[in-house]
Amino acid sequence: MTRSIATRLLRIIFGCYFIVTVVVTVIQLAAEYRHTRTRVESEIEAMQQTFGPGIADAMWRFNDDIMRGILAGMKELPIVVGIKVVDDQGKLVRAVGTVLDEQGRHMQAQADGRLAPPLRDDGLFGQVFSREFPISYKLENGTPQDIGKWTVYSNRRIILSQVEYGFILILVNSVIKTLALWFIFVLVVRHWLGKPLQQLSDYVGNLNIDNLGSKPLKLEHGGNTELDLLANKINEMRENILTGLSERAVLYEELAVLNESLERRVAERTEAVRHAQDELARSERLAALGSMVAGIAHELNTPIGNSLVAASTLNDKIHALGQRFEDGLRRSDMQQFLDEADSIGVLLTRNIERSASLVSSFKQVAVDRTSSQRRRFDLGAVIQENMNTLSPVLRKTPYEVTVEVATLVAMDSYPGPLGQVVAALVNNAIMHGFHNRDHGRLSITVPVPAGDHAEIVISDDGAGIASGHLNRIFDPFFTTRMSEGSSGLGLNIVHNIVTTILGGKIHVDSMPGVGTTFRITIPLDAPMHHEEPIIPRA
Numbered sequence: 001m002t003r004s005i006a007t008r009l010l011r012i013i014f015g016c017y018f019i020v021t022v023v024v025t026v027i028q029l030a031a032e033y034r035h036t037r038t039r040v041e042s043e044i045e046a047m048q049q050t051f052g053p054g055i056a057d058a059m060w061r062f063n064d065d066i067m068r069g070i071l072a073g074m075k076e077l078p079i080v081v082g083i084k085v086v087d088d089q090g091k092l093v094r095a096v097g098t099v100l101d102e103q104g105r106h107m108q109a110q111a112d113g114r115l116a117p118p119l120r121d122d123g124l125f126g127q128v129f130s131r132e133f134p135i136s137y138k139l140e141n142g143t144p145q146d147i148g149k150w151t152v153y154s155n156r157r158i159i160l161s162q163v164e165y166g167f168i169l170i171l172v173n174s175v176i177k178t179l180a181l182w183f184i185f186v187l188v189v190r191h192w193l194g195k196p197l198q199q200l201s202d203y204v205g206n207l208n209i210d211n212l213g214s215k216p217l218k219l220e221h222g223g224n225t226e227l228d229l230l231a232n233k234i235n236e237m238r239e240n241i242l243t244g245l246s247e248r249a250v251l252y253e254e255l256a257v258l259n260e261s262l263e264r265r266v267a268e269r270t271e272a273v274r275h276a277q278d279e280l281a282r283s284e285r286l287a288a289l290g291s292m293v294a295g296i297a298h299e300l301n302t303p304i305g306n307s308l309v310a311a312s313t314l315n316d317k318i319h320a321l322g323q324r325f326e327d328g329l330r331r332s333d334m335q336q337f338l339d340e341a342d343s344i345g346v347l348l349t350r351n352i353e354r355s356a357s358l359v360s361s362f363k364q365v366a367v368d369r370t371s372s373q374r375r376r377f378d379l380g381a382v383i384q385e386n387m388n389t390l391s392p393v394l395r396k397t398p399y400e401v402t403v404e405v406a407t408l409v410a411m412d413s414y415p416g417p418l419g420q421v422v423a424a425l426v427n428n429a430i431m432h433g434f435h436n437r438d439h440g441r442l443s444i445t446v447p448v449p450a451g452d453h454a455e456i457v458i459s460d461d462g463a464g465i466a467s468g469h470l471n472r473i474f475d476p477f478f479t480t481r482m483s484e485g486s487s488g489l490g491l492n493i494v495h496n497i498v499t500t501i502l503g504g505k506i507h508v509d510s511m512p513g514v515g516t517t518f519r520i521t522i523p524l525d526a527p528m529h530h531e532e533p534i535i536p537r538a
């Protein structure tokens with residue numbers, strides 16, 4: 001907790017002032033007391049002149065009445081509490097008031113002149129002090145003769161009662177001075193320190209970024225002091241911040257404008273990039289189509305060319321036969337024609353069949369999503385059905401095929417194209433992986449689906465794919481067995497089905513001599529398809 005500097009100052013200064021005042025007052029009181037005691041003692045001393053001769057005379061004459069009268073008169077003095085007169089033998093002659101006996105005990109003189117202990121103890125202030133005078137009587141011849149002693153008793157209470165008034169004056173004086181000083185100090189400190197400091201702290205406390213523009217600080221109390229300097233510094237600082245802020249505001253504005261133009265430029269550039277991307281995609285698609293058409297033309301060229309050659313050869317043969325028929329056809333000519341026509345027919349049929357099969361493959365490349373049947377099914381069951389369809393072929397081979405499906409994997413997708421994918425991959429494993437091998441192991445695994453995707457892993461321990469071929473196997477017409485009638489469209493069709501119809505991904509891992517693994521990840525819920533042409537992967 002913070003305490004006001006004015007209060008703290010007041011406490012410290014008045015703490016010290018109070019201690020000093022108390023000490024000085026005590027010293028003053030002690031001095032007053034000493035002074036009064038000295039005065040009382042000198043008054044007692046003076047009593048020797050006044051009463052000494054009377055006492056001596058009364059003693060000499062044994063005049064008890066005079067003696068009693070003198071002592072009663074002395075006792076009336078305010079500084080005297082008791083008087084005792086003894087003879088030269090030390091025997092008590094007469095006493096009044098409070099006196100001390102031979103043993104120094106307090107005694108009270110009775111009316112008959114005897115001493116008795118006082119009725120009550122008078123305490124510290126009742127302590128008596130005394131002054132003893134000799135009683136000396138001057139004989140007629142002028143020689144003094146000691147005939148006894150008289151003692152005057154006084155006590156502290158008498159001195160205190162003498163200084164009482166002075167004490168009160170001193171104390172009242174100190175208290176009034178202290179209070180007056182306190183009051184003046186409080187007023188001054190409040191005015192010169194407390195109020196300006198409060199104003200300063202209120203001003204600084206209320207200062208924030210929004211009210212910097214309000215009026216400058218002007219101290220209402222306190223005059224030209226360091227606090228005014230401080231207030232001026234605060235005003236200066238406020239001005240500096242204001243200038244800084246307005247400069248910054250200009251900068252912010254410029255920045256905002258810059259930002260806006262930047263955003264606009266970014267938007268324009270983004271639009272341009274998107275446009276370029278669209279263009280690129282379109283030209284890529286066109287290029288893909290182009291290469292596709294070129295591939296198709298190239299592929300069809302051979303069987304159709306062969307068919308054309310065979311057909312025109314057959315035509316020639318028929319013409320020649322006609323000529324011979326007019327000249328006179330021999331049996332052997334007819335036989336030769338029939339043999340040739342037969343082999344040309346076989347060639348023609350084979351080439352036209354090849355063309356027809358190529359055309360049907362091409363049709364599959366442009367996978368038709370809309371004609372594919374979508375339904376709910378169990379993935380394991382669909383894979384098993386496909387394997388059953390393939391089993392007549394598989395049974396003729398020496399290879400071991402296993403199917404492992406973890407659980408029921410419910411899907412809403414396209415079972416037809418999915419079966420086509422599995423069949424193409426199994427065929428590839430047998431055709432390429434196990435080519436020229438008398439043993440091989442092929443496994444189809446479906447692990448428990450993680451999340452909303454299913455995985456199909458088709459793995460063989462066959463020849464594997466050369467690393468240089470790995471990134472080309474999905475291209476259309478890429479095949480390592482061209483001469484053996486492979487078209488190289490199988491994996492391209494697989495890729496298209498997986499990525500477009502089934503909405504998934506296909507990944508291949510292969511090592512020559514170790515085997516090949518195709519990993520297909522597809523959503524349990526296949527995407528919905530609109531009727532749009534699918535451009536095959538180039």
Ligand SMILES: Nc1ncnc2c1ncn2[C@@H]1O[C@H](COP(=O)(O)OP(=O)(O)OP(=O)(O)O)[C@@H](O)[C@H]1O
Pocket residue numbers: 428429430431432433434460462463464465473474478479480481485486487488489490491492516
């Ligand atoms: N399991 C596999 N083991 C080894 N090589 C493979 C395997 N699968 C594919 N390949 C290689 O990938 C090439 C491309 O396969 P893809 O199925 O596209 O064409 P293809 O089988 O040669 O011809 P198509 O399938 O059209 O009859 C194959 O020629 C072969 O070299």
Ligand SMILES: [Mg+2]
Pocket residue numbers: 424427428489490491
């Ligand atoms: Mg194939």
